[in-house]
Amino acid sequence: GAGVSQSPSNKVTEKGKDVELRCDPISGHTALYWYRQRLGQGLEFLIYFQGNSAPDKSGLPSDRFSAERTGESVSTLTIQRTQQEDSAVYLCASSLLTGLTYEQYFGPGTRLTVT
Amino acid sequence: GENVEQHPSTLSVQEGDSAVIKCTYSDSASNYFPWYKQELGKRPQLIIDIRSNVGEKKDQRIAVTLNKTAKHFSLHITETQPEDSAVYFCAASYFGNEKLTFGTGTRLTIIP
Numbered sequence: 001g002a003g004v005s006q007s008p009s010n011k012v013t014e015k016g017k018d019v020e021l022r023c024d025p026i027s028g029h030t031a032l033y034w035y036r037q038r039l040g041q042g043l044e045f046l047i048y049f050q051g052n053s054a055p056d057k058s059g060l061p062s063d064r065f066s067a068e069r070t071g072e073s074v075s076t077l078t079i080q081r082t083q084q085e086d087s088a089v090y091l092c093a094s095s096l097l098t099g100l101t102y103e104q105y106f107g108p109g110t111r112l113t114v115t
Numbered sequence: 116g117e118n119v120e121q122h123p124s125t126l127s128v129q130e131g132d133s134a135v136i137k138c139t140y141s142d143s144a145s146n147y148f149p150w151y152k153q154e155l156g157k158r159p160q161l162i163i164d165i166r167s168n169v170g171e172k173k174d175q176r177i178a179v180t181l182n183k184t185a186k187h188f189s190l191h192i193t194e195t196q197p198e199d200s201a202v203y204f205c206a207a208s209y210f211g212n213e214k215l216t217f218g219t220g221t222r223l224t225i226i227p
Contacts (some may be wrong), residue, residue: 031213042219043159043204056214091158097213102147104215106158 002026004107006092012113013082021077021110025094032075033104034067035091043091049075050097082114117142119207121218129226134195136221138205139187145207148181148188149215154201162203163190192223200225 005024013019025032034046045059049069060066064083069075079086089111093104118141128134140148149164165172165179165188172179176195181188192199202222206215 033214043217045214045216048214050213095213102208102210102213102215103149103161103164106160108158 004092004094004105006090006107006110008110009108010111010113012115015084015114016081018078018080019082019112021079021090021092021112023075023077023092023094023107025073025075025092026096026105028072029094029096029105030072031095031097031104032069033093033095034075034077035093036061036088037091037109038088046077046090079112082112084114087112087114117145117207117216119205119216119218121205121221123221124219125222125224127224127226128195130195130197132195134190134192134199134223134225136190136203136205136223137187138189138207138218139185140207140216141186142207142209143183143186144209146209147207148179149206150177150179150190151204151206151217152201153204153220159204195225197225197227199223 007022030051032049036044047067048056064080067077089109091109092107095104121138146167150162151159152162153159163174163179165181176193178191202220204220205218208215
C-alpha cells in the first residue's frame with residue numbers, strides 16, 4: 001500500500017514569507033508526527049496528533065510554527081515569517097498504535113531552504 | 116521529560132567486524148526502545164525494537180540489549196556489510212505516551 005507522502009519535496013522561499021508543508025499519512029494511522037532535521041543533525045520533535053485528542057505542541061520552537069490535521073488524514077505544517085534558521089528537512093511520520101509497537105513510518109520529507 | 120543520550124556520534128569499522136552503539140535514557144518509566152536507520156538522503160526506517168519485559172532481542176545480524184537497572188540499551192551489528200553504512204538513531208518511550216524521544220544519532224561507516 002501507499003506509504004506516507006509529503007509535498008512539496010523541495011521548497012525554496014525568501015526570508016519573511018510564509019510556507020505550508022503537507023503530509024498525507026498512511027490510511028488508518030491514528031497518530032501523526034512532525035519532526036525537523038537540520039543538516040547532519042538528529043530528529044527534533046515538533047508536534048504530535050493522536051485521533052481527536054488535543055495535539056502535543058510541546059516541540060514547536062516558536063509561535064511562527066503551527067500545524068493542523070483534518071480528522072485522521074492530511075496534516076499541514078505552517079511556518080510564518082520564515083527565517084534562515086528554519087532551513088531544514090521537515091519529516092512527517094504516522095503510526096498505528098497497536099499496543100505492541102509504536103513503529104513510526106516516515107515520509108520522504110520536505111527540504112526547506114530559506115534564502 | 117525524557118532525555119536520550121547516544122554514543123558514539125561517529126563510528127568506523129572494517130567490513131566483517133562488529134559495531135556497537137549505546138544509548139542511555141533518563142525516565143525510568145520508559146519501556147519501549149526502537150532503533151531507526153537512516154541511509155543518506157533517505158527517510159528513517161525502524162530496524163528493531165525492544166520492550167522492557169525482555170533483555171535482548173535478535174534479528175539476523177542485529178541485536179538490541181537492554182539494562183533497565185542502568186537505564187541503557189545498545190544496538191549490536193555483527194558481520195557488518197557496506198550496506199550497513201548509515202545514521203542510526205535510538206529512541207525511548209512508554210506505552211501510553213506515544214511520543215518518541217530520539218538520540219542524536221550515530222553515523223556508522225563500514226570500511227571495505
